[in-house]
Amino acid sequence: MKLVSQAVAATCVAATLMLSPLAHAQQEASLPSAKIAADDVVVTSHRANINGERFEYTATTGTQPVFDDNGDATATLFFTYYERQDVKNREERPLLISFNGGPGSASVWMHIAYTGPKSLRVDDEGFPIMPYGVKDNPHSVLDVADIVFVNPVNTGYSRVLPNEKGEMPSREQQQKMFFGVNADVSYLADWVNTFVTRHERWRSPKYLIGESYGTTRVSGLALELQNRQWMYLNGVVLVSPTEIGINREGPVEAANRLPYFAATAWYHDALGEDLQSKDLLEVLEEVEAYTLNTYLPALAKGAMLPAEERDAVAAEVARFSGLSKQTVLRANLDINPRFFWKELLRDRGQTVGRLDSRYLGIDRDDVGDSPDYNAELTSWLHSFTPAINYYLREELGYETDVKYNMFGPVHPWDRTNNNTGENLRQAMAQNPYLNVLIQSGYYDGATNYFDAKYTGWHLDPSSRMSDRIDFKGYRSGHMMYLRAEDLKLSNDDLRNFIKSTLPAKSEAAKYE
Secondary structure (H helix, E strand, C coil), rough: CHHHHHHHHHHHHHHCCCCHHHHHHHHHHHCCCCCCCCCCEEEEEEEEEEECCCEEEEEEEEEEEEECCCCCCCEEEEEEEEEECCCCCHHHHEEEEEECCCCCCCCHHHHHCCCCCEEEEECCCCCCCCCCCCEEECCCCHHHCCCEEEEECCCCCCEECCCCCCCCCCCCHHHHHHCCCHHHHHHHHHHHHHHHCCCCCCCCEEEEEEEHHHHCCCCCCHHHHHCCCCCCCCCCCCCEECCCCCCCCCCHHHHCCCCHHHHHHHHHCCCCHHHCCCCCCHHHHHHHHHHHHHHHHHHHHHCCCCHHHHHHHHHHHHHHCCCCCCHHCCCCCCCCCHHHHCCCCHHHEHHHEECCCCEECCCCCCCCCCCCCCHHHHEEEEEHHHHHHHHHHCCCCCCCCCCECCCCCCCCCCCCCCCHHHHHHHHHCCCCCEEEEEEEEECCCCCCCHHHHHHHHHHHHCCHHHHHHEEEEEEECCCHCHHHHHHHHHHHHHHHHHCCCCCCCCCCCCCC
């Protein structure tokens, strides 16, 4: 058989060489290319044992177009939709719509490591192990909610589509259509409407979950879905949230880093014995109080801060951060995070990770003010990339030659007019059913947990909706679920959030 194939191939090559110039041009035009189908799905059946329950579920994997106002397809989004099969009343079954961030990141992270029915094959702390792949996730929230993982344009297998003439929009046109805070929210709201309609989920309770920049995305979507699609939500989950348009520049931004510094230094046994001997949460309680009551006011005073007070603050910041007092003074009390990642363990010849500071790296040399690379991200790509490429093709049956973009080309990203935090507040005010859960890892240096708390405090300045905003912290980093203990805990918190925010049948959406 192999010999026949080689003979046929040789004949084809010879025939090609004898083609006329015109025929040769036609031959070139018909050469295969890696293109994604605009509207195509594969459905597979599976069994799960989750949270003590055994049940069957289907996985619908494929693409669904983005349509413009004229009804023309402008892009196609790749998605995976998990649906439990033994559900009698689908209208009572929650739907969880999941986005990751970047911007430019695929939905791979939460898909195969957090809420989905499969979790990444890593060790108990989240580090790569071979052979790569996925395993059953007994903590997934698929027992209580169906889940759809959505990849925005240019992430995963999602792509911009040519027009009816076969022409691609210019880069400037693409940016206006897809690559910005508000463009992103607008087209994704349309896509969600189509998805919910196609899969007959209009009556289901609906939840959005976003991680990192995905929190900006879902905060904006909450109001966009409500005001333009007339689709009302029960919950929004912010995993490792960004600032979502809530201003915290200057002294607030600088001061809010200290609790994260303390957590990281505690993890690496870099604090004095008085703090190192305490549990992490005891240390954080102390440093949070100091941050709000002393450090923040001191930074606000700037050059007006008396020398004696400056010296005392430097000593305490050094005590909590694991840095030297001299270093803190040289930084004018304001520690740059990149410098911290390089400096904390400089004497040990190691750097700490950005998104998860439990991870260690080694640099070319020990001088300099920032690490050579992000130790945690290289570790994650090490294990996630082979796993998602294997899983989609070999277990879910979706085959394509298009490259799966872990991070896709979406820049420059238009960040102007980011009012997503206010949009989320407005959506909550208009919808008494809508609740918010914030989840953060204590060792996350990119979207630190104290910033996340601050976001929760300032999401509703009136405090009239504070009982609908909850915060959960974990002893891990940006993707807290990579740590085995926190995979269970974070899913349990999410599961409880979904169950507790489903209103009783007689409970009306109104203010008393």
